[in-house]
Amino acid sequence: xxxxxxxxxxxxxxxxxxxxxxxxxxxxxxxxxxxxxxxxxxxxxxxxxxxxxxxxxxxxxxxxxxxxxxxxxxxxxxxxxxxxxxxxxxxxxxxxxxxxxxxxxxxxxxxxxxxxxxxxxxxxxxxxxxxxxxxxx
Amino acid sequence: xxxxxxxxxxxxxxxxxxxxxxxxxxxxxxxxxxxxxxxxxxxxxxxxxxxxxxxxxxxxxxxxxxxxxxxxxxxxxxxxxxxxxxxxxxxxxxxxxxxxxxxxxxxxxxxxxxxxxxxxxxxxxxxxxxxxxxxxxxxxxxxxxxxxxxxxxxxxxxx
Numbered sequence: 001x002x003x004x005x006x007x008x009x010x011x012x013x014x015x016x017x018x019x020x021x022x023x024x025x026x027x028x029x030x031x032x033x034x035x036x037x038x039x040x041x042x043x044x045x046x047x048x049x050x051x052x053x054x055x056x057x058x059x060x061x062x063x064x065x066x067x068x069x070x071x072x073x074x075x076x077x078x079x080x081x082x083x084x085x086x087x088x089x090x091x092x093x094x095x096x097x098x099x100x101x102x103x104x105x106x107x108x109x110x111x112x113x114x115x116x117x118x119x120x121x122x123x124x125x126x127x128x129x130x131x132x133x134x135x136x137x
Numbered sequence: 138x139x140x141x142x143x144x145x146x147x148x149x150x151x152x153x154x155x156x157x158x159x160x161x162x163x164x165x166x167x168x169x170x171x172x173x174x175x176x177x178x179x180x181x182x183x184x185x186x187x188x189x190x191x192x193x194x195x196x197x198x199x200x201x202x203x204x205x206x207x208x209x210x211x212x213x214x215x216x217x218x219x220x221x222x223x224x225x226x227x228x229x230x231x232x233x234x235x236x237x238x239x240x241x242x243x244x245x246x247x248x249x250x251x252x253x254x255x256x257x258x259x260x261x262x263x264x265x266x267x268x269x270x271x272x273x274x275x276x277x278x279x280x281x282x283x284x285x286x287x288x289x290x291x292x293x294x295x296x
Contacts, residue, residue: 020152049245049246050245051147051244051245051246051247052147052148052149054245054247074152074187075186075187076150076151076152076155076156076186076187076188076189077148077150077151077152077153077155077187078148078151080183080186080187081151081183081184081186081187084183084186085180085183088179
């Protein structure tokens with residue numbers, strides 16, 4: 001069930017996008033160009049130049065105590081490991097790997113459910129958004 | 138010769154290793170030499186998630202030194218990883234890595250570290266350890282991925 005809220009409202013989960021190189025910043029920028037201020041609920045974080053320990057520390061500092069979805073580009077490697085380590089034993093966090101633009105666009109407008117439910121919904125939506133496309137005849 | 142790579146990489150099992158080097162070297166397993174990880178089951182599980190269903194062993198330096206000859210004789214192709222140079226040095230003592238190539242893959246910026254390459258930042262202790270590794274008969278080069286420029290120890294330590 002969709003529960004649309006005005007962009008910028010503070011209730012609901014926040015999102016942290018963790019990725020290699022400029023991917024996270026690029027995805028958040030793309031959300032902003034499409035969805036406007038709703039993208040304020042997303043924060044990008046790159047693993048560039050960060051040791052594994054620094055990445056976890058920076059992720060922890062960004063996440064704080066509220067509900068957070070950590071979106072990761074690859075489960076493999078430092079981004080995925082940092083995300084999973086930071087969410088261990090923390091019911092207020094969920095991790096979604098294989099982040100794509102459609103799932104972020106849905107998230108920024110639909111984020112008031114418990115994080116585990118949000119994560120499950122976004123996994124299904126993200127998978128569903130990957131499909132071959134044919135032009136209309 | 139089934140230890141196909143000895144690599145220092147503070148990220149251990151990650152994309153560059155599994156995809157970049159894995160595509161080139163086709164390992165059957167990863168051996169992570171790290172005392173802390175050898176004793177942490179949940180962290181081992183995290184790293185195994187990224188290993189593309191390959192076998193992963195987590196061992197201490199002492200166990201690795203005891204099993205190096207065994208791994209060299211086995212048919213399984215292994216990539217051996219340490220997260221820091223000091224651990225690789227301890228592994229090399231007594232000529233245990235004589236004739237082997239030690240690859241420096243990634244150490245990021247931190248206190249006391251100088252940038253030597255964009256992916257390699259060294260302390261004075263690291264430099265001493267690298268010289269010690271070569272003194273034990275191994276050859277040290279830096280290369281983050283198989284198709285990037287290989288930098289020898291002399292160039293790394295210059296200046």
